[in-house]
Amino acid sequence: QNAVSKKGTTREEVFAKVETILDALLSKESTNEALEQWKDASFPNAMTQTAVNHLYKVMLEKAKDKSNLDLVLAFVAQMAKDGVVNNVHCNEAFMKMLNSNSNNNFEDLAVVAASAIAEKIADFSEMAEQTKGNSYPVYFLALKKLLTDWSRERLQEAFDESEVKLLDLLPEPEKNESVLVKVLAEHELSFLMPLLSLKDDMESQLVSADATAFAAWIGDNVEAKYHGNPDFIMALFQVVFKHIVDKAKETSASETEDSNKAGRAVEAEKELLDKFRHVLKPFIADKPKLQL
DSSP states (O other): OOOSOOOOOOHHHHHHHHHHHHHHHHHHOOHHHHHHHHHHHOOOHHHHHHHHHHHHHHHHHTTTSHHHHHHHHHHHHHHHHHTSSOHHHHHHHHHHHHHTOTTOOHHHHHHHHHHHHHTTSSOHHHHHHHTOGGGTTHHHHHHHHHHHHSOHHHHHHHHHHHTOOGGGGSOGGGOSHHHHHHHHHHTTOGGGSHHHHHHHHHHHHHHHOOHHHHHHHHHHHSOGGGTTOHHHHHHHHHHHHHHHHHHHHHHHTTOSSHHHHHHHHHHHHHHHHHHHHHHHHHHHTTOGGGGO
């Protein structure tokens, strides 16, 4: 018997095997064959994560040809379904890619993220967690990619169920609703948060419209299904009250004495509130819970 134990597999050997499997996959375009090769490689459990990390790294290097990226992602999905690798391996490898993304390769990373969601390797919430921070705009690009593969309704339903807060995925200095409205519009995703766009539209309307014109605009542009929606009503009140406070400040700015300014501002607020009362009242008239 050989008393000397066999030396463990080195990282370099793992890398070489992964690259061989990947080269064969890209030349033969058979994910089944690649899966068998991966099984035959018999990576030790302790090295599986290293192998998957390297697979993702090389996959991204070869992603200049988009069909390569799609093929390797189909292979990854097949391995995950087969249980040869698990979701943790794939998500760890993806996060490693995100962290070492020095060349801002956001488009390809978003394709990987969208594939992970579609193949149930990560759900919307897990992917949001992974792409927070420096990885903006990967999540928004991934949603846009899913939109091309899924119907709008399917994406809306899955996204709503996830309860992901898209505001949290913006870069720290830009975490505000007006930036989010622009980002969603840029990525053709405004439909995911219709009330947010509506709030932005209402603010724009109030710049030039008086109370009567504003009420008419709501009647013409806000779908009836939102009229009883507490989030819409809250947004409406926020927009109107902000408008009243800002306008009152402008009105009182001409006063020279501070005491006069404060008094004039209160008067102006009351006058404006009277004008806007008829805009707000219909939305809470028969909703005692919303009158608090």
